[in-house]
Amino acid sequence: MTEPLSPSPDTSDPLPPGTAAPSGAELERLRSGLRLMALRALGDVSAAEEVAQETVVRVLTAIRDRRDGQRVENLGGFAHGVAKRVIAGRFRERSRRTMVPLRGDLGQKSLPAPGPDPLSALVAIEDRQRIHRALEQLPSTDRQLLKRCFFEDLRPAAIAESLGEPPERIRKRKSRALARLRQVFFDGAADRTESGVGSVFDGEIPTGLVGP
Amino acid sequence: MTNVTEQCAHLGDGAIERYLADAMGPDERDRFEAHYLTCEHCQRELEFAAVVREAVAAESDDPSERERRHGRPQRQRRSLALAGTIAAAAAAAALAVFLVRPSVPPEFERLGAVDQPPIYLGVALRNDASPGDSIFGVAMRAYQAGDYRSAIAGLQDALDAGFDAPPVRFFLGASLLMRGEPGAAGDRFRAVIAAGDTPYLPEARFYLAKALLQQGRERAARAELETVADRVDDTGAAARDLLAALDEVRSGS
Numbered sequence: 255m256t257e258p259l260s261p262s263p264d265t266s267d268p269l270p271p272g273t274a275a276p277s278g279a280e281l282e283r284l285r286s287g288l289r290l291m292a293l294r295a296l297g298d299v300s301a302a303e304e305v306a307q308e309t310v311v312r313v314l315t316a317i318r319d320r321r322d323g324q325r326v327e328n329l330g331g332f333a334h335g336v337a338k339r340v341i342a343g344r345f346r347e348r349s350r351r352t353m354v355p356l357r358g359d360l361g362q363k364s365l366p367a368p369g370p371d372p373l374s375a376l377v378a379i380e381d382r383q384r385i386h387r388a389l390e391q392l393p394s395t396d397r398q399l400l401k402r403c404f405f406e407d408l409r410p411a412a413i414a415e416s417l418g419e420p421p422e423r424i425r426k427r428k429s430r431a432l433a434r435l436r437q438v439f440f441d442g443a444a445d446r447t448e449s450g451v452g453s454v455f456d457g458e459i460p461t462g463l464v465g466p
Numbered sequence: 467m468t469n470v471t472e473q474c475a476h477l478g479d480g481a482i483e484r485y486l487a488d489a490m491g492p493d494e495r496d497r498f499e500a501h502y503l504t505c506e507h508c509q510r511e512l513e514f515a516a517v518v519r520e521a522v523a524a525e526s527d528d529p530s531e532r533e534r535r536h537g538r539p540q541r542q543r544r545s546l547a548l549a550g551t552i553a554a555a556a557a558a559a560a561l562a563v564f565l566v567r568p569s570v571p572p573e574f575e576r577l578g579a580v581d582q583p584p585i586y587l588g589v590a591l592r593n594d595a596s597p598g599d600s601i602f603g604v605a606m607r608a609y610q611a612g613d614y615r616s617a618i619a620g621l622q623d624a625l626d627a628g629f630d631a632p633p634v635r636f637f638l639g640a641s642l643l644m645r646g647e648p649g650a651a652g653d654r655f656r657a658v659i660a661a662g663d664t665p666y667l668p669e670a671r672f673y674l675a676k677a678l679l680q681q682g683r684e685r686a687a688r689a690e691l692e693t694v695a696d697r698v699d700d701t702g703a704a705a706r707d708l709l710a711a712l713d714e715v716r717s718g719s
Contacts, residue, residue, distance in 0.1 A: 280504065283503075283504055283505075283506050283509070284503055284504060286506075286509055287502050287503035287504060287505070287509055288503060290502070290509055290512055290513070291499050291502075291503065295626045329503075329504055330500045330501060330502075330503040330504040330505075331500045333500075333503050333504075334496065334499050334500035334503055337503075338628070341626070341627075342627050342628055345601065345623060345626065345627035346627070373486070373512060373513060373516035374513070374516040374517045374519070374520040376513060377513050377516070377517050381517065382517050382520065382521070385517045385518060385521050386521045386524065389518070389521045389522065389525060390525070397522065397525055400518065400522050401522050401525070402649070403480060403483050404483050404486070404487065404515075404518070404519045404522050404523075405487065405519075405522070405523070405647060405649065405650065406647065406648065406649030406650070406681065409480050409484075410480065412649075412681075412683075415683065416570070416681050416682050416683055432518070435514075435518055436514060439514050439517065440510070440514070
């Protein structure tokens with residue numbers, strides 16, 4: 255499971271007491287979470303995969319070098335710290351690459367563009383299309399509410415104030431709208447898994463969505 | 467299915483949406499990330515929310531483009547044919563409902579409009595030192611060129627690289643405001659205000675007021691303006707002018 259490598263100075267931070275090697279399932283869950291975190295930060299699926307792998311290796315190396323056989327206490331917290339340093343290193347590399355004589359577009363191709371959330375690139379195309387279609391079936395007022403939740407006020411209480419409605423009514427409307435979309439999303443993923451088509455992580459990466 | 471832990475339940479109202487919009491404070495964001503690294507339930511919820519967010523963003527496109535991309539079932543095509551014969555104004559009204567918040571009085575939107583973005587004078591002139599000038603510098607060149615989309619991306623890079631300084635938050639808020647995202651802009655300005663007495667504090671309050679007006683939140687906007695109205699500088703003068711304009715709107719004159 256672990257790859258032999260020399261200890262990295264970045265793993266010199268003290269491990270939480272009682273940290274030991276995670277199980278296979280814990281490791282896969284950790285890798286998946288690291289991929290999400292790195293993709294969120296970097297906007298690039300391949301870079302996120304590399305960060306996730308590098309972080310896992312560093313974490314396992316640190317655990318191995320402790321020679322302590324107790325159970326995991328705070329694997330998430332420790333891995334998070336390591337991941338942040340790995341990601342920061344990527345940014346430093348990227349900033350060195352972008353410091354070239356400015357062109358008219360100010361090096362836009364070197365910077366990740368906002369727009370569709372990069373995390374959605376991890377989800378299969380058909381699941382995303384299913385959500386798009388399900389969203390179109392919602393009442394326009396619910397679509398507008400979700401737009402405000404995700405892109406504007408972000409809290410139902412603030413949206414309720416601006417609309418002059420009770421906060422609880424806004425929460426219920428949001429909850430119902432998301433429940434309908436959630437059913438489409440998770441039921442679709444379950445159907446594909448059962449049929450052996452593949453997991454929701456077999457996402458095709460649309461061109462233009464991810465960075466260099 | 468996945469297990470929901472007590473920590474998942476404690477994520478709070480709209481936590482995932484705020485995370486995706488980078489509206490969480492750094493401590494909250496760190497706690498959330500450290501949690502979902504080992505929580506399958508929250509990872510799936512995060513993916514789901516990201517897909518919904520993308521779909522909601524796509525819904526803001528031109529509706530005719532949306533229709534061309536996704537098509538419509540037969541019965542809806544017949545309904546649209548009927549609607550299309552009634553009046554083109556009906557379609558325009560529907561688009562206006564979707565794009566314009568009907569609850570925001572036009573007077574407040576007008577007063578909340580930002581014609582000229584906050585001026586970037588250069589870090590040295592604002593008397594603070596910001597590490598990571600390479601990332602920040604590239605982003606601010608985009609800002610000065612009016613390329614707010616690139617500025618947002620670059621300033622977000624700076625934050626993600628750990629350069630969480632008030633000028634980064636302030637100009638990220640300014641860029642978002644210029645891109646027509648008052649809610650997200652307001653959160654950035656609040657973060658600057660929460661950082662305490664920095665050279666960016668007075669303007670952060672003023673532009674937060676602008677963002678609040680764009681969302682129809684007059685009372686909250688007034689509260690922010692009143693905190694800087696006593697200043698004997700351009701920000702104070704602008705705040706007093708805006709408060710006077712709001713009084714005129716209220717009095718109906």
